[in-house]
Amino acid sequence: xxxxxxxxxxxxxxxxxMTSADGARAVVSLFGGQVxxxxxxxxxxxxxxxxxxxxxxxxxxxxxxxxxxxxFGALGKLPRHGFARQSLWTLRDQRCADDYAMLxxxxxxxxxxxxxxxHAFELELSVALEGQRLDIELEVTNTGYASFAFTxxxxxxxxxxxxxxxxxxxxxxxHYRDANGGSDIIRDTGDxxxxxxxxxxxxxxxxxxxxxxxxxxxxHIVSEGFPDVVVWNPWETGCAQLDDMPxxxxxxxxxxxxxAARHKIEVDADQSWYGRQTLIAx
Numbered sequence: 001x002x003x004x005x006x007x008x009x010x011x012x013x014x015x016x017x018m019t020s021a022d023g024a025r026a027v028v029s030l031f032g033g034q035v036x037x038x039x040x041x042x043x044x045x046x047x048x049x050x051x052x053x054x055x056x057x058x059x060x061x062x063x064x065x066x067x068x069x070x071x072f073g074a075l076g077k078l079p080r081h082g083f084a085r086q087s088l089w090t091l092r093d094q095r096c097a098d099d100y101a102m103l104x105x106x107x108x109x110x111x112x113x114x115x116x117x118x119h120a121f122e123l124e125l126s127v128a129l130e131g132q133r134l135d136i137e138l139e140v141t142n143t144g145y146a147s148f149a150f151t152x153x154x155x156x157x158x159x160x161x162x163x164x165x166x167x168x169x170x171x172x173x174x175h176y177r178d179a180n181g182g183s184d185i186i187r188d189t190g191d192x193x194x195x196x197x198x199x200x201x202x203x204x205x206x207x208x209x210x211x212x213x214x215x216x217x218x219x220h221i222v223s224e225g226f227p228d229v230v231v232w233n234p235w236e237t238g239c240a241q242l243d244d245m246p247x248x249x250x251x252x253x254x255x256x257x258x259x260a261a262r263h264k265i266e267v268d269a270d271q272s273w274y275g276r277q278t279l280i281a282x
Contacts, residue, residue, distance in 0.1 A: 003096035005103055010036060011055045016091060018101045018129045026129050029064070031057050033089035033105045033125045036064040040132040040281040046219065048159040048253035050245045060085045062244040063157045063253070065136060065277075067125060070117050070150035072230075072261040073179075078116055081155065084123060087113070092124075100130035108143070120144035132281040139274040142267040149266040153230060153259035154277045161215040163233055163251050168193040170210035170221075171229065176203040177262075195254060198235040202228055202261050211282075212256065218282030225275030226258035 004019045014030040020041065027037040038047045049063035060066060060081070069084040084107060093104040107123040120143040128135040136154055160166045169192045175185050179200035188203070192213075206229045210221040223229065232255040234242065239250040258277035267273050 003098070003101040005094040005096055005101050007091070013055050013057070014088075016094075016103055018103060018127070020101050020129050020131065021098055022131050024129050024131060024134075026127065026134065028103065028105070028127055029061065030089050030091065030105065032061055032085045032087070033067050033107060033123070034061055034064050034085065035127060035134070035136060036061070038129075038134050038279070040134075043132070043281055046159055046279065046281060048157040048249075050249055052244045052246050052249075054244055057086075057088075059244075062242070065157070066155040067123070067138060068151075068153040068155050068259075069123060069138070069140070070119075070121075070148075070152065072151040072153045072259055075151055075261060081153075083113055083116055085155075089123075089125070100128055102126060102128040119146075119148040121148070134279045135276060136278075137274055137276040139272055140265075140267060141272040142269050145269050147266055147268045149264035151259075151261050151264055152275070153226070153257045153261065154275070155230075155255060155257050156277065156279070157253050157255050158212060158219060158279075159252060160212075160254050161217070161252075163195045163254055165215050166195060166254055167213040168210060168231065168254070168256065169213070170208050171203055171206065171231075174203045174206055176201040193231055195233045195235070198238050199231060199233045201231045202259065203231070204228055204262050210256065212254070220278075220280040220282055221256055222278040222280070223258040223276065224278075225273070226260050226277070227263070228259040228261045230255065230257035230259045230261065232257070 022041040053062040068081040089105040124139040
């Protein structure tokens with residue numbers, strides 16, 4: 001079948017559905033500019049979307065790949081993770097070819113964003129789908145007359161079969177800050193990252209690819225432009241405090257995020273920055 005991109009309604013949300021010629025599928029919400037679903041060709045769902053996620057545009061969507069901009073987490077004075085994930089994006093471009101499908105969404109400054117963060121900008125989110133691969137690229141352009149600085153992330157919720165059996169490789173030797181344990185910088189000395197308690201780490205200056213092993217499945221994760229990697233799971237205690245996540249939801253997800261969190265990225269007037277995360281099902 002030929003590749004196809006069409007505007008749809010996804011559980012009440014305005015969205016865009018993508019299908020590649022080889023059968024890979026993805027759904028991208030215009031609210032938040034957020035990938036909500038990704039199934040590689042001949043494969044099963046690889047992103048986690050909470051069964052209790054609010055999909056009425058009243059709040060950020062729990063799951064998929066939220067876009068955090070212009071602030072990551074609570075590292076500033078803005079609402080947590082900024083405003084991009086609760087804004088309505090515009091479909092600018094779409095392309096289908098024999099072996100891939102790609103779309104581009106955009107978001108620019110408006111009265112609401114200016115009231116929170118007084119800078120002129122344009123975000124461009126490109127999502128490309130083919131075979132076993134999903135590419136998500138965020139480009140930030142300064143359309144104003146003075147430089148600005150921001151933090152950001154592609155807050156990827158990876159679906160796992162059982163989080164306690166998951167193993168994340170590639171972070172050995174890197175330093176991280178444990179948000180659950182204060183501000184100390186710790187060097188990772190383990191062969192892999194495992195989840196058996198609340199986990200909230202920001203790894204710094206990560207340049208190598210990561211591999212997630214999950215109950216016989218694998219996922220290769222490559223980032224470009226984003227210097228940090230965030231690994232997060234709320235575990236049982238944290239999950240119980242989230243009203244948009246089921247009680248056992250923490251067992252089915254692990255956030256592995258491409259991020260610029262430790263240091264702000266500065267963009268001069270009329271200049272751009274971009275970061276990318278690539279997911280490859282193994």
